[in-house]
Amino acid sequence: MPASEPALEPAAAIRGAGLRVTDSRSAVFTALREHPHSSADDVYARVAPALEHPSLQSVYNALNDFAEAGLARRIEPAGRPQLFELRVGDNHHHLACTECGAVADVDCVVGEAPCLAPSDTHGFRITEAEVTFWGVCADCAAAQDAASS
Amino acid sequence: MPASEPALEPAAAIRGAGLRVTDSRSAVFTALREHPHSSADDVYARVAPALEHPSLQSVYNALNDFAEAGLARRIEPAGRPQLFELRVGDNHHHLACTECGAVADVDCVVGEAPCLAPSDTHGFRITEAEVTFWGVCADCAAAQDAASS
DNA sequence: TTAGTTGCAAAGGCTTTGCACGCGC
DNA sequence: GCGCGTGCAAAGCCTTTGCAACTAA
Numbered sequence: 001m002p003a004s005e006p007a008l009e010p011a012a013a014i015r016g017a018g019l020r021v022t023d024s025r026s027a028v029f030t031a032l033r034e035h036p037h038s039s040a041d042d043v044y045a046r047v048a049p050a051l052e053h054p055s056l057q058s059v060y061n062a063l064n065d066f067a068e069a070g071l072a073r074r075i076e077p078a079g080r081p082q083l084f085e086l087r088v089g090d091n092h093h094h095l096a097c098t099e100c101g102a103v104a105d106v107d108c109v110v111g112e113a114p115c116l117a118p119s120d121t122h123g124f125r126i127t128e129a130e131v132t133f134w135g136v137c138a139d140c141a142a143a144q145d146a147a148s149s
Numbered sequence: 150m151p152a153s154e155p156a157l158e159p160a161a162a163i164r165g166a167g168l169r170v171t172d173s174r175s176a177v178f179t180a181l182r183e184h185p186h187s188s189a190d191d192v193y194a195r196v197a198p199a200l201e202h203p204s205l206q207s208v209y210n211a212l213n214d215f216a217e218a219g220l221a222r223r224i225e226p227a228g229r230p231q232l233f234e235l236r237v238g239d240n241h242h243h244l245a246c247t248e249c250g251a252v253a254d255v256d257c258v259v260g261e262a263p264c265l266a267p268s269d270t271h272g273f274r275i276t277e278a279e280v281t282f283w284g285v286c287a288d289c290a291a292a293q294d295a296a297s298s
Numbered sequence: 299t300t301a302g303t304t305g306c307a308a309a310g311g312c313t314t315t316g317c318a319c320g321c322g323c
Numbered sequence: 324g325c326g327c328g329t330g331c332a333a334a335g336c337c338t339t340t341g342c343a344a345c346t347a348a
Contacts, residue, residue: 020302020347040338055305060338065303078225081337095273106267118255123287124244132279138272169322169327189313204330209313214328230312 017069027051028062029086032072036085037103043084077101077132093130097137099144106133166218176200177211178235181221185234186252192233226250226281242279246286248293255282 010029011021019025027047032038035046040060048054063084066072075083077096083103095104108131118126136144159178160170168174176196181187184195189209197203212233215221224232226245232252244253257280267275285293 022303022347024304053305057306057339058304061303064339074227076225076227078223078231082227093267095267095271095275097273098276104271104273106269106271118242118244118282120255121284122244122253122255123290124246124253124282124284125286125290126244126282126284127247128283130281130283132281133267133273133275134277134279135270135273135275137274141272141274171322171328173329202330206314206331207329210328213314 013071017066017071019065019069019071023051024054024058025062025065028059029066029071032063032066032084032086036087036105037075037083038085039081039083041081075103077103093132095133095135095137097140098134099136099140102137102139104137162220166215166220168214168218168220172200173203173207174211174214177208178215178220181212181215181233181235185236185254186224186232187234188230188232190230224252226252242281244282244284244286246289247283248285248289251286251288253286 010026010033014021014025014029024047027050028043031043031046035042038046040056040063043063044054044056044059047059063072063074067074067084070088072084072086073088075085075094077083077094080101085105087105091108093106093108095106096102159175159182163170163174163178173196176199177192180192180195184191187195189205189212192212193203193205193208196208212221212223216223216233219237221233221235222237224234224243226232226243229250234254236254240257242255242257244255245251
């Protein structure tokens with residue numbers, strides 16, 4: 001099992017990103033590592049019990065700080081609240097469920113960033129290629145099949 | 150009916166999608182054809198002068214109806230208001246400017262839908278692959294260069 | 299100590315919803 | 324005439340902002 005790679009200490013990761021280490025941030029970091037693709041609300045729900053005075057705004061602060069510091073990546077599935085994940089810099093993409101909003105990771109088909117290049121850049125200075133596969137997750141597909149039978 | 154006209158009559162397109170033809174919808178359709186990648190606000194600003202009693206909600210209604218009927222496609226650049234365009238079914242992708250939100254079309258590098266397949270579907274029933282290239286458009290790049298020089 | 303963070307409150311942007319009137323079919 | 328669509332108003336969701344008190348370094 002991949003447990004060989006010791007999970008980086010939250011405090012070290014946060015400090016390494018140039019941010020101060022606080023209880024809130026450590027909690028958010030841990031929650032995000034254990035449950036990637038979480039929305040701010042999800043993270044808040046997870047860290048709330050562990051903190052003295054939890055606040056949704058602090059979670060937003062932490063998430064935004066992480067995103068800005070390059071610790072976390074922001075995912076914004078169309079029409080849904082934004083999600084966050086800690087995997088960064090490995091150019092992976094996402095599968096998103098149009099029904100329930102579930103998101104799963106997919107390794108890039110090509111393997112190196114940017115994994116695609118547009119045929120015409122229209123003068124844009126391109127920095128990133130984002131790929132999202134839309135579909136229906138296994139659970140929702142099962143629900144649909146059950147409903148239509 | 151030959152659908153080979155350079156510009157399909159708005160009324161025909163709308164009726165063809167199974168929607169009733171109204172002034173609002175015709176105006177929205179025309180505005181969208183002339184200015185693709187428009188937000189609801191943009192469209193509203195364009196159609197308002199031509200209508201008697203314009204309303205932003207009607208524009209939203211029309212756009213959502215179009216999207217649902219397959220007449221228009223909804224684009225949702227992360228963190229920006231949603232945009233709409235009339236090109237549908239041709240599997241093209243987008244270039245988006247991280248600075249100003251400008252969007253440009255790019256033909257799919259592969260050419261047929263879905264143009265990519267994930268390495269692992271995680272049980273998803275995939276219906277669409279969406280590719281967005283993020284970067285800085287020519288105008289914003291020029292502004293940045295000017296500011297840093 | 300001192301700048302960076304938190305917590306609380308409130309505002310803000312974008313989009314949707316509800317309902318009566320009017321119009322396309 | 325029937326039913327969909329419009330217009331007006333209001334609410335809703337998610338996110339950001341402002342400011343005093345607090346705390347990591």
